[in-house]
Amino acid sequence: MRIDLHTHSTASDGTDTPAELVRNAAAAGLDVVALTDHDTVGGHAEAIAALPEGLTLVTGAELSCRVEGVGLHMLAYLFDPEEPELARERELVRDDRVPRAQAMVAKLQELGVPITWETVARIAGDGAVGRPHVATALVELGVVPDVSAAFTPDWLANGGRAYVEKHELDPFDAIRLVKAAGGVTVFAHPLAVKRGAVVPEDTIARLAAAGLDGIEVDHMDHDEPTRARLRGLAADLGLLTTGSSDYHGSRKTCRLGDFTTDPEIYGEITRRATGAFPVPGTGGTSGR
Numbered sequence: 001m002r003i004d005l006h007t008h009s010t011a012s013d014g015t016d017t018p019a020e021l022v023r024n025a026a027a028a029g030l031d032v033v034a035l036t037d038h039d040t041v042g043g044h045a046e047a048i049a050a051l052p053e054g055l056t057l058v059t060g061a062e063l064s065c066r067v068e069g070v071g072l073h074m075l076a077y078l079f080d081p082e083e084p085e086l087a088r089e090r091e092l093v094r095d096d097r098v099p100r101a102q103a104m105v106a107k108l109q110e111l112g113v114p115i116t117w118e119t120v121a122r123i124a125g126d127g128a129v130g131r132p133h134v135a136t137a138l139v140e141l142g143v144v145p146d147v148s149a150a151f152t153p154d155w156l157a158n159g160g161r162a163y164v165e166k167h168e169l170d171p172f173d174a175i176r177l178v179k180a181a182g183g184v185t186v187f188a189h190p191l192a193v194k195r196g197a198v199v200p201e202d203t204i205a206r207l208a209a210a211g212l213d214g215i216e217v218d219h220m221d222h223d224e225p226t227r228a229r230l231r232g233l234a235a236d237l238g239l240l241t242t243g244s245s246d247y248h249g250s251r252k253t254c255r256l257g258d259f260t261t262d263p264e265i266y267g268e269i270t271r272r273a274t275g276a277f278p279v280p281g282t283g284g285t286s287g288r
Contacts, residue, residue: 003032003261005058005269006075006188006216006244010125011035011043012062013132015249018043019050022281026052028256032266032278034058034077034244039093040128041081051281058269058278062188063178064093066168070197071158072187074174075216075242078273079183086177089169094128096167101129107162108134108155113143131156132251147251151195158196175211182275186214186242191230192221201233208237213272218243218259240265 008014009021016024018035021043025033035047035057044059051057060077079086101120108115115137123140124133135150144150153160169177171187178185187207191198204215217230218241234241243259246252270278 001031001263003266004245004257005034005242005261007247009043010127012037012128013130015251018047022047022051025256026055032056034060036060036062038062039090053281053283055281056278063174064168065171065174067171070199075186075188076178077184078276079178079181080275083181086181097129100164100166103164104134104162172210184213184269184272188216189219189221190215191226214240217241220254
């Protein structure tokens, strides 16, 4: 089985619609794909309706969190999307995205960049607007050569010249809320230092003690020594280890299935979840 547990669609900051994403996942030879848009479950219904036969969908979200001044992302799988407390927190994060992006645009304008909010809104479309949409606008303007180049201290990296903070969950609260909604939590790309500051290992240990289920090890932003370090940490803390592409369509260079999760780990994730179940494809037609 080929299992990719971290992807994004146009419901947040990917470039594939949810229907396109599941069809592309099947074409890439995946058996299981998780749709984990940022702080939203808005793409799930379309993905399920279009799910090809032979592909299983894991519903999820990537939750924006912050602890000790450091931002981090928490992958949440197979939770009940109707659970009110978790739904309320997701809504608070989403509601803060527009004013935050507008504030980043204002900062960029102060830096002399001829960017407009209308451009960013056009790029975001119906998705949950975020830094990748602002970064794409910078690429269109020729300010940076690609999206990755926008995530530097000069521009949009954490603490960068045009960075603006947003409402984010405390990760300990996120773990509690996801578990209360019957879901499973995995710390996304925990040592992706190229993205900015990362939390120390003792914080990961505290998250594990609070009920964190796993950490994402095999990821494009982790080199081989980092992956080895994380595997050792996971073994010490009793955490599951996952691998994923973090696919964003054409917005990033990673491809579906670039990194995958061991089937036994996937089986354990599904065993722990009680809020929702993986959805087997039956040959969907939506969006064709």
